[in-house]
Amino acid sequence: MLKLDHIGIAVKNLALAREVYSTLMNEEPYKKETVPEEKVTTLFFKAGDTKIELLESLDQDGPIRKFIEKKGEGIHHIAFEVPDIHEAVRDLKKKGFRFVDENPKKGADRKLIVFLYPKNTHGVLIELCQSLPE
Numbered sequence: 256m257l258k259l260d261h262i263g264i265a266v267k268n269l270a271l272a273r274e275v276y277s278t279l280m281n282e283e284p285y286k287k288e289t290v291p292e293e294k295v296t297t298l299f300f301k302a303g304d305t306k307i308e309l310l311e312s313l314d315q316d317g318p319i320r321k322f323i324e325k326k327g328e329g330i331h332h333i334a335f336e337v338p339d340i341h342e343a344v345r346d347l348k349k350k351g352f353r354f355v356d357e358n359p360k361k362g363a364d365r366k367l368i369v370f371l372y373p374k375n376t377h378g379v380l381i382e383l384c385q386s387l388p389e
């Protein structure tokens with residue numbers, strides 16, 4: 256069984272979104288992190304056993320900016336935690352899944368991440384993530 260690690264939400268303005276989600280969830284984010292490789296700044300809120308990740312594009316041609324131009328703000332991806340991301344990629348490839356890029360990369364929140372190709376998963380962008388030791 257895969258554990259839901261977080262839900263990623265694409266936002267235009269992280270400061271405004273932070274206000275809204277802090278008020279809604281009645282708590283402050285526990286982490287803010289910029290990931291230059293992914294051209295994104297992220298804010299994380301705890302939500303029980305899972306998390307909400309707000310994502311703002313670092314520049315005009317980042318993937319989050321492109322997503323918002325096409326679809327508007329909203330849910331961008333859902334992420335499942337896996338114990339071994341390389342093994343998960345091998346296993347899912349054998350089962351016919353495809354990946355946006357099958358080489359895991361460093362993401363926010365001390366994780367290795369990889370994205371499945373959303374056409375295979377009924378239009379949902381699914382991230383697999385593996386926690387790295389501190």
Ligand code: CO
Nearest residue numbers: 263308334382
């Ligand atoms: Co994510």
